[in-house]
Amino acid sequence: MTTARGLIARGSSLTVEDFLLDPPGEGEIEVEIGAAGVCHSDLSMVNGTLAPSFPLVLGHEAAGTVIAAGPGVTRVAPGDRVVLNWSPPCRDCWFCARGEPWLCETSGAPSAPRGTLPDGTPLHVTLGLGALATRVVIPARAAVAVPAELSFADAALLGCAVLTGFGAVRNTARVAPGESVVVFGLGGVGLSVVGAARAAGAGPIVAVDVSPAKEALAIAAGATDFLVADDALSRAIRGLTGGRGADVTFECVGRAATIRSAYRSARRGGRVTVVGMGARSDIVELSALELFHSGRTLRGCVYGAADFDVEIPRLAAAVLDGTLDLRPLVTHHATLDESPAAFARMSRGEGARTVVLL
Ligand code: APR
Ligand code: ZN
Structure with a gap:
């Protein structure tokens, strides 16, 4: 003992x-x-x-x-x-x-x-x-x-x-050089995703958080842009991604609402990776037509x-x-x-x- x-x-x-x-x-x-x-x-x-x-x-x-x-x-x-x-x-x-x-x-x-x-x-x-x-x-x-x-x-x-963030970028989303990336939630996990996206040669890398104080942390980790999650977010993301939305988005909060934002922020044919661990009762609603017509891929990523x-x-x-x-x-x-x-x-x-x- x-x-x-x-x-x-x-x-x-x-x-x-x-x-x-x-x-x-x-x-x-x-x-x-x-x-x-x-x-x-x-x-x-x-x-x-x-x-x-x-x-x-x-x-x-x-x-x-x-x-x-x-x-x-x-x-x-x-x-x-x-x-x-x-x-x-x-x-x-x-x-x-x-x-x-x-x-x-x-x-x-x-x-x-x-x-x-x-x-x-x-x-x-x-x-x-x-x-x-x-x-x-x-x-x-x-x-x-x-x-x-x-x-x-x-x-x-x-x-x-680190394993979670790097794995999400390399193994699940398979981010390629030059792809545009949006990361929601800038705690240890989201900042690790930002760093891994930078290492993969992605750009722009748009970091999103509810807290404006996360901007300096996001830029230090390798983000090229920072946005506060507010009502104008979707327009701002489109403005940074050729009007289409991003090639790849990551949800690092663990909430249905941010999964939906990550989904909507991806371009047609884009890849959405859910890294955050949410509650069983928190249900994500997606339009059946949009899911089909947008051609997006939505994937969960467990432990990288x-x-x-x-x-x-x-x-x-x-x-x-x-x-x-x-x-x-x-x-x-x-x-x-x-x-x-x-x-x-x-x-x-x-x-x-x-x-x-x-
Ligand atoms: N939109 C954007 N960012 C948000 C929102 C929102 N609606 N709500 C919260 N955030 C931000 C917080 O301000 C914080 O910066 O998400 C970030 C979460 O960071 P941490 O609490 O440090 O969490 P972290 O340890 O990084 O884990 C993130 O991954 O492994 C899972 O269970 C973990 O679900 C959690 C997620
Ligand atoms: Zn953990």
């Missing part, structure tokens, strides 16, 4: 508390967390968008050091620096066998409780990780080793925002539609050789005790990623 400390939610109330973890069992590892990002999906756990079980350890975008391994673990060893995967594939089901591990049949299943509060209450963990904590015990397949020179902060961001084990080492190498700069994604650093403030900021739409250093 080890003692860990983490950010625990009971509904919308967030507190930093000690809890107890069993040592790693067969196929499991214990990881000392070095850094964890605060992602909107964590906020969705506590603001009513999703309905998880409580008490819940928050956090699913993280990196750390393996400190113990249970029997049968061969893919990582104590001392390894690892990035955590919130949807580790089984490598055995129909989807994994056909090379689509991000759609693994085990993904999205509620995770078993892990650890207990000092009074014995079982704890639930966000997306199988619960990584806004000093330690986690997880299946070894939910960790991939990266070079020790990669900072914990950069490694953590690779594990959700990427093989985590292949893509994370590649992204890590790009950070280390200087071709991928993650600084534009991060606006705040915090300690674990300061992490509740990061959730408050995120719900006000302020800043982008907060990286919590453990």
